[in-house]
Amino acid sequence: MLTNKSSPPLKIDKLTVVRSGNQVLEDVCLTINRGEFVGLVGPNGGGKTTLLLTILGLLKYRKGRIELYGRTKPSSSTFGKLGWVSQHASNIPKNIKLTVKELVQLGTLNSSNMFWPFNKEQNKQVNEAIELAGLKSVENSNVSTLSGGQRQRAVIARVLASKAEFILLDEPLVGIDRESRNSLMKFLDKLCHEAQKTILMISHDIAAIQQASHRMIFLEERIRYDGAADCFPDLTALANLRGIEPVHEDSHSKKTLYQLEDMGGKQ
Numbered sequence: 001m002l003t004n005k006s007s008p009p010l011k012i013d014k015l016t017v018v019r020s021g022n023q024v025l026e027d028v029c030l031t032i033n034r035g036e037f038v039g040l041v042g043p044n045g046g047g048k049t050t051l052l053l054t055i056l057g058l059l060k061y062r063k064g065r066i067e068l069y070g071r072t073k074p075s076s077s078t079f080g081k082l083g084w085v086s087q088h089a090s091n092i093p094k095n096i097k098l099t100v101k102e103l104v105q106l107g108t109l110n111s112s113n114m115f116w117p118f119n120k121e122q123n124k125q126v127n128e129a130i131e132l133a134g135l136k137s138v139e140n141s142n143v144s145t146l147s148g149g150q151r152q153r154a155v156i157a158r159v160l161a162s163k164a165e166f167i168l169l170d171e172p173l174v175g176i177d178r179e180s181r182n183s184l185m186k187f188l189d190k191l192c193h194e195a196q197k198t199i200l201m202i203s204h205d206i207a208a209i210q211q212a213s214h215r216m217i218f219l220e221e222r223i224r225y226d227g228a229a230d231c232f233p234d235l236t237a238l239a240n241l242r243g244i245e246p247v248h249e250d251s252h253s254k255k256t257l258y259q260l261e262d263m264g265g266k267q
């Protein structure tokens, strides 16, 4: 199949993933379009990281199909388009002495340029990424001296320097304070609106991700909700979507499985 400019960064059809004999993802269908900021939420063990690792090609799937930019197999046209910020990526050990600029420079390395001096193009990519991440004033500082939010922005800048267009982030909000969290969410929003990046971000901070993302997905083995972030179901509706039964009889007085169509929910 030919890649063309209109192919979405991600198209998943009926994906089933089994890990150590247990089915972790079932029948997952998901398309993410260019420039979207999608929040991926769900309970511990719900399969969020598994989904990201499968998209990245690190885990095999039992059934289904994954297309990246219209391709089901890695090719020169998709090379370098994906960037991944793993869980705890910003927990860089204190004994590693690395400046922000050096960390971001690492993002430009690949097998073809690894042992050559940095060229003009690489320097340009690094400077642009640092600028975009708002880290110019600390570019020569040691990464370990940065705040949690700055460190997160630095690891994301490393991915930006690689020219990735579709960025997958696993829990970047863990362990950072409120101010850092707010600045990180604004930065991610800017990446979509000003730099036309596409973002799929896992978080347990539903309130924060609802504020910043365009669309939210609730994953618990299957996709239980996929729709606009501002229509994300409240706790009672979510319990229904997840098949959690009321324990107290009067819980029925709360809203029922209600206007799911209105909320854009899928089951």
Ligand SMILES: Nc1ncnc2c1ncn2[C@@H]1O[C@H](COP(=O)(O)OP(=O)(O)OP(=O)(O)O)[C@@H](O)[C@H]1O
Residues within 6 Å of the ligand: 019, 020, 024, 042, 043, 044, 045, 046, 047, 048, 049, 050, 051
């Ligand atoms: N390396 C592994 N080998 C086998 N099973 C695994 C492995 N890693 C995770 N699993 C299982 O896969 C399921 C989904 O785990 P996953 O890490 O994808 O969930 P998650 O939604 O990312 O959870 P969390 O919010 O805790 O990070 C869980 O049942 C987990 O036990």
Ligand SMILES: [Mg+2]
Residues within 6 Å of the ligand: 048, 049, 050, 170
């Ligand atoms: Mg996880």
